[in-house]
Amino acid sequence: MSKQISAEYVKELRSKTGAGMMDCKKALQASGGDMELAVENLRKKGLALADKKSTRIATEGIIESYIHSGSRIGVLVEINCETDFVARRVEFQRLAKDIAMQIVACPSVSHVSLDSISQNTIDNEAKIESDKEDLINKPNNIRNKIIAGRMEKRLKEISLLNQPFIKNPDITIEELLKQHIALLGENIKIRRFEKFLLGEGLIKKVNDFHSSIVNKS
Incomplete structure (x- = not known):
């Protein structure tokens, strides 16, 4: 007889892994209610599913933006999936927003992955x-x-996929993507991103008040 698992416990596991409710319930039942073991098993399952889908073509998706408080730094990022249906899913759009925020939070990041360097x-x-x-x-x-x-x-340090996720440092951005591949059933890729820093590359004028006073005297 399978162990009874509360809905709150299932929701907690879902928030930790991003997996579906039924998958979370089954994982908790299989682990006898052991949350850590259930998380580990779901992550392994997600990695396996993601690896199977990683070669599938992903040409749909969205371009997401994020402007940080103060409007001095912003990001545009293109996230691809396989169908417009998944691109319109709230989970996919939330992922894109999280990725854009992650890029802003990581000033050293300049490439999507190690392979793109x-x-x-x-x-x-x-x-x-x-x-x-x-x-x-x-x-x-x-x-x-x-x-x-x-x-x-x-x-x-300069690869986005290798960064700890700012909302859950126990996983990397690569693992976050794989969780969403398992959740949404399609291949998902971060294709490219661009950072915009206010004033970057401009020569800023420096006011030398001391020199101006001396020259006038």
Whole structure:
């Protein structure tokens, strides 16, 4: 006989994983009410489903925007799915808004994924690391290991999919996407994004009050 699980407990699991209500109920029953085990099992299921759908073509979706308080930074992001039906789902639109907010919250992020980072960027980052003073006198084998470790960390810092989700740091943005793939039944991809920083690239005028006073005297 399956264990009785309260609706509140099911809703709690749904909020943690984004999985459907029935899937959450079944996971809790299968785990004997163990929330952590149910979360783990649902995440594994979501990853498996997402991996199966990851090669499917996704050309529908939406372009979402987010302007941060103060209107000094904004983001446009394109999120793709397979059908217009899913693009209009509130869960998909909420995901797009969360992704836009995530990009604003991560100033170091400049690429969607590790795979989208150009070789030129990788080479430049490697040169910066190899030229750091604390590595100059290290033996080559140790120096190379340190550089490799720092490079791995640095590339993850600029990759959106590798960021901890701001609303739930226990999962990454990649895992968040996979949860929604499992929930909505379609492949979902972040195609591209653009940040807009107020005044970026402009030469700002500096008022030198001291010089102006001296010149007038």
